[in-house]
Every structure is written in C-alpha cells, then in structure tokens.
Amino acid sequence: MPNFLDSNHTAATSRPGKSPQRPTKKILCVTLHFDDSHRPIRRRNKLPQGMGAAFLAGAFSPGLCHIKTYSEVYSGPLEDEKLLAWPDMVVLTGVTNCFDRMLQVTAYARSKNSKVIVVAGGPAIRAFPRYAAPFFDYCCTGDMEQLQEVVREALGAEYATREMIPRLDLAYWVGMHGHVETSRYCNFHCNFCSLTGEKTRYQKYDLQYIEKQFLLMGKRRTVHFIDNNFYGNDRDFFLARLALIDKYRKKGFFTYWSALVSGDFFSNEENLTLAAQSGCTALFSGVESFDGNSLRNYNKLQNTCLPQVELIRRCLSHGIAFWYGLFLDVYSRTIDDIQNEVDFIFSNSEITLPGFLTLPIPLPGTPYFNQCLERKAFFPATSLRHLDGTTLCMPPVSPLDEVVPFIRRIQHLKQQRKRILQHALGFRRRYHAVLNLEKMFYALASNALLCLNTMHPIQSILTKRYAPPSHISTTEAFEKTYAPRFPVLSRYRSHFTPTLLTDHQGAVNEALLPDIRSPHPPPPHTP
Ligand code: B12
Ligand code: SF4
Structure with missing residues (x-):
C-alpha cells in the first residue's frame, strides 16, 4: 500500500x-x-x-x-x-x-x-x-x-x-432545476424503507419556511420538490402548497414543477387536475412492482389502491409525465417472472419506462433487513458498500449463474435499445396531444437514461479500465475505490477497508451487533 x-x-x-x-x-x-x-x-x-x-x-x-x-x-x-x-x-x-x-x-x-x-x-x-x-x-x-x-x-x-x-444558493449542482423540500419523512411504512427503520414521523414545514427556500433558490426553469412524499396525509396542506406554488410561479420564480408522491395521490383525480393547472410537469412515484403480492409483501399497500397501469395512464392523461423505479426482486421471484414483467412494460406504450431498475436493498434497521438477518440470508463478506441495488447480497430464487447475467443484461440494456426506441415512438404517438414538448421530454427521459447508462462516453472508457462488477457481494472487488488517492496517515489504514456486515464465514459482524440489537431512538420532532 x-x-x-x-x-x-x-x-x-x-x-x-x-x-x-x-x-x-x-x-x-x-x-x-x-x-x-x-x-x-x-x-x-x-x-x-x-x-x-x-x-x-x-x-x-x-x-x-x-x-x-x-x-x-x-x-x-x-x-x-x-x-x-x-x-x-x-x-x-x-x-x-x-x-x-x-x-x-x-x-x-x-x-x-x-x-x-x-x-x-x-x-x-x-x-x-x-x-x-x-x-x-x-x-x-x-x-x-x-x-x-x-x-x-x-x-x-x-x-x-x-x-x-437551507443554503440553496450554495447548491451549485442544481443548474436550472431548483430543489426545495416542503415536508420531512413519510406517513407510510414500507418494509424496505430506511425511514421505516428510523421510525421517523411525517412532518410538515410551515409555509413561510417554504417561501424562504423559494427566495434562496432564485429563478429557475423548474423546481423539484424532493420531499419523500409531497402529498402526505393532510390535504389542506397540499392545497395550501399548491396555492403557494401558484403565487411563486406567477412571480416568475419557475415555470414548471415536479415532485415525489405516494400511490394514494392518484386515487383522487382532482389532485392531478389541480397539479396540472399549477404547472406540474412530472411526478415520481415508487411503483416498485406491477405484482400485487410483491406490493403486499413490501407493505406498500398505498400502491394497491389503483392498478399500477391505470395509475400511470391517469397521470399521463392529465398531461403530467410519470417517473418511477422498478424492483428486480430476484430474492423472492424467478427471473422468468421478472423478465415477463419487464417485457410487459417495454411493450406497453401506454406507460412510461422505469427510470431505474434496482435490486431490493436490505437497508439496516428496516423490517426487511431484520427478516433477512433472521433467515441468516446474507452472503459472506457482504459490506455496507454492497447495499447499492446492483449487487446481490443474498441468494436469489433462480440459480445464481442465471441471475448474474440477467442483472448484467438488465443494467446494460444494449439488446433492448431497439425496443426502447420503438416504445418511445409508440408513446409519442399516443400522448403528443396531451404532453407538450417539455413534458414529452421529461416523460421520455427514462428511455434516454436507460440507453445513456451504457452509451455515456466516460462510462464506456472507465468500463474498459475497471474489471466488470461480479454483482455478488462476496466476490465484488473494490480495490480501486478503496485505495487512497494521495498519501494519508497510516493510522487511518482501517478507513480504507470495507465495513463488513457479515464476516467471511457469513456471521454478522460482531462490532455491529450492539446497534442491530438495540436501535437508536427515533429523532425528536423538529420542524
Ligand atoms: C436526491 C436523492 C438521491 C440522489 C442523491 C443521493 C445522495 N447521495 O444524497 C440519487 C439520485 C443519487 C439517489 C440515489 C439513491 N437513493 Co436516494 N434520495 C434522494 C432524495 C430524494 C433526497 C435526498 C436529500 O438530499 N435530502 C435532503 C437531506 C437534508 O435530507 P436527508 O438526506 O433525508 O437527511 C435527513 C437526516 O438523515 C438527517 N441528516 C442527514 N445527514 C446529516 C448530517 C448531519 C451532520 C446531521 C446533523 C443530520 C443529517 O437530517 C435530515 C433531516 O433533517 C431522498 C428522499 C428525501 N427527501 O430525503 C432519497 C433517499 C435518500 N434515497 C433513497 C434510496 C433508497 C436511494 C437508492 C438506494 C435508490 C436505488 N435503489 O437505487 C439510490 C442509492 C444508490 C447509490 N449508489 O448511492 C432512500 C434512502 C436511502 C438510504 N437510506 O440509503 C431515500 C430516503 C428515499 C426513500 N424514502 O426511500 N438518491
Ligand atoms: S412511500 Fe416511499 S418514503 Fe414512504 S415509506 Fe414507502 S418507500 Fe419510504
């Protein structure tokens, strides 16, 4: 070293x-x-x-x-x-x-x-x-x-x-997209979500605090509300924020906005009408799966109020682009089953494509993590670094030597580019009357992102220099990202070794056990 x-x-x-x-x-x-x-x-x-x-x-x-x-x-x-x-x-x-x-x-x-x-x-x-x-x-x-x-x-x-x-004036990375938060945490408790593990409670910011963020953000083309759940559990608060959005939009602070909302938002069609009227271009919602059983297993019941396809169609028909992520739950489903779901999505131009595809992540502290721990499911030498949604850290249902190529294929949708393009053309034909150019751009951003993931020039160069990921925690080599980039004091050597969740025999890292056995108390109610 x-x-x-x-x-x-x-x-x-x-x-x-x-x-x-x-x-x-x-x-x-x-x-x-x-x-x-x-x-x-x-x-x-x-x-x-x-x-x-x-x-x-x-x-x-x-x-x-x-x-x-x-x-x-x-x-x-x-x-x-x-x-x-x-x-x-x-x-x-x-x-x-x-x-x-x-x-x-x-x-x-x-x-x-x-x-x-x-x-x-x-x-x-x-x-x-x-x-x-x-x-x-x-x-x-x-x-x-x-x-x-x-x-x-x-x-x-x-x-x-x-x-x-928040010093939004120091957020040099946002460009023309202002980022603002109007509430904290979430009123739902999905079993895989770190907020559930942290036992946090949904909290509303007061309107003056939100106004201060608008002022600090300055004038931007769009504003993205990064709340975990912009809709929340208080409709009056939702309506009050729409009024505030309207006020600042009229003042020229931004033209469009987008937000993250939970599935229940779409049950009341008036929400979509009001959002569209106040300049909403896109909504992100964690669809995770089109399979009802999976949603129930995740305790994501708010996504079962409406069939997922209907929910997406409803959003698009109001002239709002729909973004979502999809779970590749190889830990509870076969790859044939997941592939059928992916095929169904890619051949359906009524709905947008997912912006990202991820393995479920057993985040420490969550009910899902505790279940996996109880089953002694984690692979040996799984580290915190592996909890990233692209690395398998537990045995999948289908054979491992089929699942790894599947993950690779799905992460690098090279063979799918033609289908992605066909989907985009079909989608455009169907929705060009309701989505203007900017909204169409947002709606098709997922198609572009899925292609760009593999076509980005820097990514391609680096891919050649780095060994391809093994996608299995036990064998994933991180040497390059764990080597200091310039000389550091030898006493910090341990700062450059991965923090193991399980040791090389598969037992839970003893040093983490006190925290696992008795989690810290939830943070106090602050705003
Ligand atoms: C922007 C964002 C991203 C960005 C940037 C992430 C980043 N590095 O910050 C991108 C797109 C990269 C991203 C990726 C992912 N994300 Co994300 N993301 C967000 C989002 C929308 C906003 C984060 C943010 O900036 N919040 C503002 C800050 C101030 O709040 P906060 O981070 O929640 O912090 C609170 C406390 O933790 C605490 N706190 C945090 N840090 C500190 C430090 C100090 C000193 C103190 C005192 C307090 C404190 O204070 C805050 C409350 O007051 C959140 C949802 C949300 N609204 O928070 C999800 C969220 C953080 N993401 C989440 C997830 C699951 C992911 C992915 C794993 C998704 C996936 N499956 O691919 C990936 C990660 C992949 C990877 N390789 O890293 C989860 C939690 C993740 C976790 N615990 O690891 C969240 C909470 C969404 C959710 N509800 O599930 N994400
Ligand atoms: S709806 Fe989203 S933020 Fe809320 S608990 Fe579920 S995953 Fe977490």
Missing part, C-alpha cells in the same frame, strides 16, 4: 482567522456518493440531486463562517487535496452505502489537518451510531438542526444560525 504515511509526515494545519476575538471558521459540507456503477464517476444528469450539503450549510452563521459545499454526485469523488486541507470543520452526509466513503474523506481531511472537526450524520450513522462513534468527532442521529447544537458546542454559539434555512 504505497499511499499510507507515518504519522509525523504530512498533517498541514489550517490558518488562524483574522480577528483574534472572532476568527472566521472554514466549513466544508459534503454530500458523499459511491456510484452504483462501482466507478469513480460523477452524475451530472441525475434528478433529483442530493441536497444534504446545502441543507446542512444552513447551520452556520454566514457572517462568521466561510462555507463551501461539495456534491460527489455531481462533481465525482472529493480528492482535491487543497480543498481537503482547507476546512476547520467538515460535515458529512450521504445514503447508507456511503458509510465507507465518510471514513475515507475523514482520513483525507485529518491527514491534511490534524485539528479538523469531523461531523457525520444521515441514515448510516442512524443505523450504526455506536459503531460509527470512534471514527468521527460528532456522530449525529438527529435531524439536520442537530448540527446547530454541534456548532454551538464545538465552535461557539455565535457560529450557529438561530433558524436553519
């Missing part, structure tokens, strides 16, 4: 602030990302983009802090040595499978500046707070407002804001 140094080797120190009384503090907020292609690439075209870094930046007083944000989704892995040596405090966030990336960035920052304070939070920390604690200065299991408490304690009360308004 050439990239580990003895402790006394590097360790740059940060420059002191100008005023001895109130020195400026340098803050770096980072949204981490391990790409599911297992390559160190950036995803500039992903929608929505991760907003964690910009939201968390709202904890720091702008007058006293020099704040920088970085998104690994948009900009690729953070490896800029100067930037990593710069901050007094680094704040880390990201989805569950990024935990090891949090460790790596911590090692980089501490190797450059031994005094840097590292704060980490988000789903991985919530799932394993005891395990994570020794790696960071602060492990936060609360909501983003907890960062204000950390700032007060670590830097001093004057460095924290009183009201936490």
